[in-house]
Amino acid sequence: MYLFCPNCQSTKIKKNGHTYYGKQNHQCKCCGRQFVLNNKHTKPEWLKFLIEKALKERLSLRAICRVFGVSLTWLQAFSHLLWEQTPRHLGISAAVEKRIKKLQVFGIQADELWSFVQKKKRKRWIWVAYDPVHRLVVACYIGGRGKSAAKKFWKKIPSTLRECYFETDHWEAYQSIIPKNQHKVGKDLTYYIEGFNATIRARVSRLVRKALSFSKLEKWHNLAIQWFFWQFNLEQQHYM
Structure with a gap:
């Protein structure tokens, strides 16, 4: 599951105790924002799968945002996570x-x-x-x-x-x-x-x-x- 800070969209998140109601609290290591995970800040796996396939085709980032209804900030953070996984050997074993x-x-x-x-x-x-x-x-x-x-x-x-x-x-x-x-x-x-x-x-x-x-x-x-x-x-x- 990908976690994003709702304030700065950073993916550097740590657990920070629990709220008064027992929900897991998170804190961004970059801006310090504390938040509770909810559906507003996460995307379903099927949507991520489709967006990953779209990144392999001739679509600009803004075009993908329009098609799938996601923000440019979220898409940039998601694509950066994918791109940083690229191995040096490009999959040639x-x-x-x-x-x-x-x-x-x-x-x-x-x-x-x-x-x-x-x-x-x-x-x-x-x-x-x-x-x-x-x-x-x-x-x-x-x-x-x-x-x-x-x-x-x-x-x-x-x-x-x-x-x-x-x-x-x-x-x-x-x-x-x-x-x-x-x-x-x-x-x-x-x-x-x-x-x-x-x-x-x-x-x-x-x-x-x-x-x-x-x-x-x-x-x-x-x-x-x-x-x-x-x-x-x-x-x-x-x-x-």
Whole structure:
């Protein structure tokens, strides 16, 4: 059960004794507000389930608020709780890594997507390593587009999969991180990841090129995108 402070919507809540009538009293660790749990401050599980599914589609937060009749403050707190659960490995277990390496019909394809935080001048590039055979996001990194960002992206890829061969376009940063004997270069080689990029732009509202659903803070921009990749991987592994 999710508890939210009715004053500041913080989720940092502690039990604080009982009221005169024997009801459990709660206190917010952030603002100090004391309150008794009631239906006004909690949402039914079926509603949370539907809202979680809506967060995986091309809907802005305000659109979800209008559809499900929840406040923006509550939705932000709920989505933040979900996004912060994202594992670093994006749901790619050691067993899945072995399977990807064993069934490498195509190379692991890598590409970058343009995005921004707060305003378009604050560009953020989403580096993605994608396995086209199992349709899984192997790793991602969000930051700049230069060689230093490429090195950080390379470290995000599981060590066992760095031994695979990779397929990229002609962007020079890839040449600084991928060994020559494992690297195939060509615009026509990134066919599958280009299609994947189009898919996630169609499903993640903050990645739509002309939209108002942009992120104001880099932390939530990164976590929201990584959370989507994690959920995408879970969906794909369900059919493996």
